[in-house]
Amino acid sequence: MQDLNDLAWFVQVIDHGGFAAAGRALDQPKSKLSRRIAQLEERLGVRLIQRTTRQFAVTEVGLTFYQHCKAMLIEAEAAEQAVETLRSEPRGSVKLTCPVTLLHAHIGPMLARFMVRYPGVNLQLEATNRRVDVVGEGVDVAIRVRPRPIEDSDLVMRVLADRGHRLVASPRLVERQGQPQVPSALSDWPGLSLGAGKHQHKWQLTGPEGARAEIYFTPRLVTTDMLALREAAIAGVGVVQLPLLMVRDQLAAGELVVVLDEWQPRREVIHAVFASRRGLLPSGQGAGGFSQRRVSADGRGLAFATIPAAARCACPGSDYRRSAAR
Incomplete structure (x- = not known):
């Protein structure tokens, strides 16, 4: 059975860059740490650390072993703290x-x-x-x-x-433009767009039976502020794609209406x-x-x-x- 203390001490030796520094941190004799790591190497049948009086270097096998030991210690501490979490108030x-x-x-x-x-x-x-x-x-x-x-x-x-998102516009704009029957009809509508910088603006829609459509448009307003887009849409400036949770109340109040209800933007x-x-x-x-x-x-x-x-x-x-x- 592997002594897990040896694995923890091995990690400390690597983290501190040597036996002397690790011994001081752990309040353990340097000779004890060196002996336990040597016994660990003997059990594994590999050299983990190359050490001389002037040099301390981790072997390739030792580095791989260290990474796994480190992960084990992290998970052990996480498990202990998880138990503490379950019996205490968050703070x-x-x-x-x-x-x-x-x-x-x-x-x-x-x-x-x-x-x-x-x-x-x-x-x-x-x-x-x-x-x-x-x-x-x-x-x-x-x-x-x-x-x-x-x-x-x-x-x-x-x-x-x-x-979920919807394309929405003011009732006045829909009345003026006429309710579109197909996505391509929106290319003639004034649009509003969320974003920044110069890039192509488009609505990507999914319709009945999974049909897809992309409508490119030149927006009258581009902004990173959805609230500004919503207010512009209510004022009749253009059609805009917005999250349902942002326009739910405005739809209920009749300030906005859904455009192309059967065609929906990506969730x-x-x-x-x-x-x-x-x-x-x-x-x-x-x-x-x-x-x-x-x-x-x-x-x-x-x-x-x-x-x-x-x-x-x-x-x-x-x-x-x-x-x-x-």
């Missing part, structure tokens, strides 16, 4: 980012309720539409909205909900991403857990909960997976 600080419109329309009130429920948690929230570097900027949890497919990376992702995925624990000790690192209740097509029913690993590190369940982009 600590979380650095969070969220798209501006999603924050105003949905996430903001949810965060407020969360903070009332968990007074020991402090949030540092950045409302931004830019693509955040989760690892480089030290962000614990980033809420994102992306169309499928979501590209892979080393981040951990939790899907929160799908978000998007609301998801949370955070740094992988692999290679990072949970202590001092941020991680987030998000939970779902029943989620309707427009995103209502999305529930939020997060536990900072700086205080208590939640262990990911089976519904976590490595994905999403930095």
Whole structure:
């Protein structure tokens, strides 16, 4: 049976760059560490460390073995902290980012309720539409909205909900232009577009029996602010693609109407991403857990909960997976 202490001591020796430094950190005699690593090498039948009086070098086999031992220690600490999480109240600080419109329309009130429920948690929230570097900027949890497919990376992702979109316009504009019967008719309509910079603007639609259509247009207004797009659409400036959760009330009030109801834009995925624990000790690192209740097509029913690993590190369940982009 392998003595797991030997594996932990081996990691410490590599991390500290030698037996003497590791011995001081562990309060263990240098000779004891050297003897235990030698016994470990004998059991494995390989040389893990090349050592002389003047040189300390990790062999290629030793480096591979070190990486696996390090991962084992990380998972062991995560398991211990997961148990602590289950029996204690969340507390600590979380650095969070969220798209501006999603924050105003949905996430903001949810965060407020969360903070009332968990007074020991402090949030540092950045409302931004830019693509955040989760690892480089030290962000614990980033809420994102992306169309499928979501590209892979080393981040951990939790899907929160799908978000449906519709093409909408003011009743006055529809009356003036005439309700279009086919997607190509929209090419003559004034359009509004979400984005920045110079690029082609188009609506990608899926219709009956999976039919697809792309309509290119020259927008009268281009902005990164969905609220500005909604107000322009209500004023009759043009037709715009917006999330259902943003126009639900305006549709009910008759300020906007759906254009080409049988043809719908691509759905998007609301998801949370955070740094992988692999290679990072949970202590001092941020991680987030998000939970779902029943989620309707427009995103209502999305529930939020997060536990900072700086205080208590939640262990990911089976519904976590490595994905999403930095």
